[in-house]
Amino acid sequence: MSEHGPSLKTYVAVFVALLLLTMATYTAAYMDFGSHSLNVLVALGIAVMKATLVILFFMHVKYNERLVSVFVVAGFAWLALLIVGTLHDYWTRGWLG
Amino acid sequence: MSEHAAAAHPRLQHHFDSLEQQKEASVLGMWTFLVTEIMFFGGLFLVYTVYRVMYPDSFAVASRELNIFLGLINTIVLIGSSFTMAMGVHSAALGRKRGTALWLIVTALLGLVFLGVKVGEYQEKFEHHLVPGTHFAPDHIPVEHHRGAEAYFSLYFAMTGLHATHMIIGIPMLLWLAAMAYRGRFSRAYSTPVEMFGLYWHFVDIIWIFLFPLLYLIDPSRHH
Numbered sequence: 001m002s003e004h005g006p007s008l009k010t011y012v013a014v015f016v017a018l019l020l021l022t023m024a025t026y027t028a029a030y031m032d033f034g035s036h037s038l039n040v041l042v043a044l045g046i047a048v049m050k051a052t053l054v055i056l057f058f059m060h061v062k063y064n065e066r067l068v069s070v071f072v073v074a075g076f077a078w079l080a081l082l083i084v085g086t087l088h089d090y091w092t093r094g095w096l097g
Numbered sequence: 098m099s100e101h102a103a104a105a106h107p108r109l110q111h112h113f114d115s116l117e118q119q120k121e122a123s124v125l126g127m128w129t130f131l132v133t134e135i136m137f138f139g140g141l142f143l144v145y146t147v148y149r150v151m152y153p154d155s156f157a158v159a160s161r162e163l164n165i166f167l168g169l170i171n172t173i174v175l176i177g178s179s180f181t182m183a184m185g186v187h188s189a190a191l192g193r194k195r196g197t198a199l200w201l202i203v204t205a206l207l208g209l210v211f212l213g214v215k216v217g218e219y220q221e222k223f224e225h226h227l228v229p230g231t232h233f234a235p236d237h238i239p240v241e242h243h244r245g246a247e248a249y250f251s252l253y254f255a256m257t258g259l260h261a262t263h264m265i266i267g268i269p270m271l272l273w274l275a276a277m278a279y280r281g282r283f284s285r286a287y288s289t290p291v292e293m294f295g296l297y298w299h300f301v302d303i304i305w306i307f308l309f310p311l312l313y314l315i316d317p318s319r320h321h
Contacts, residue, residue: 008187011184014180014183019176025310029165029310029317030319031317043310043314044310046310047307054306071132078132079136082136082143083143087146090147
């Protein structure tokens, strides 16, 4: 069954990429992108990249059958729905004055 | 599929045709559990989002009380433990007894380093009266930010606490799996428990990947 998983080289490459992205998120946290929202977006963007690497390679989702990916995507899609749906309310409360 | 050879394997349950099919079911079942975990932590991430939208400046001010260096060290330690966990799963799939046991023990040790740093951080928060409740009295935080800062620290303790709880559950399981691996319970044909635990450990790592920027790296105007 081992032939279905990533190679040793892939594991090391993913590990190095995760460390580099960690340093990137640390460095970006002190940079002035002009707006505070942009800092949040950059930080979250890097976190999503790191999580994707972990899920695809360390958690073998890239090497599992498709059905597993459907479960993973469904889980995060429902989380996004939860947060976006709630923000429709909280984010817009001040707009009507 | 070598169904006759697989049917002879003592780990194959009677309701599965083959070890491959059994493992596919385990992977899907484990991911189903992890999806419930996404929603479990997701509730906290939602509350975090709402309060950060309500108190953006207080969150930035309160985040200055955290030690970014310790957060960075712990992030590296946890990513390292995810790597050693992946190596453990890799070794187990290749049927290596001692290698698997060793990688799992190193993973547990890195988990303990993470928790040790966390204990130090928590202690400092208690000493500085940053724990929400009747004794919440942060000296360096302006009074107008106290309300938002208390919400921030409530979330800080709830989120890092739930995360740490997952690690406290995981470390004894790692040691148990290491002992099983050393006794030769896993082989090239069957190493599913190690792989399923790996999914759990990597998931806990992913939670931290989000907690680090959301709790520690909020305030860009802060200096090194």
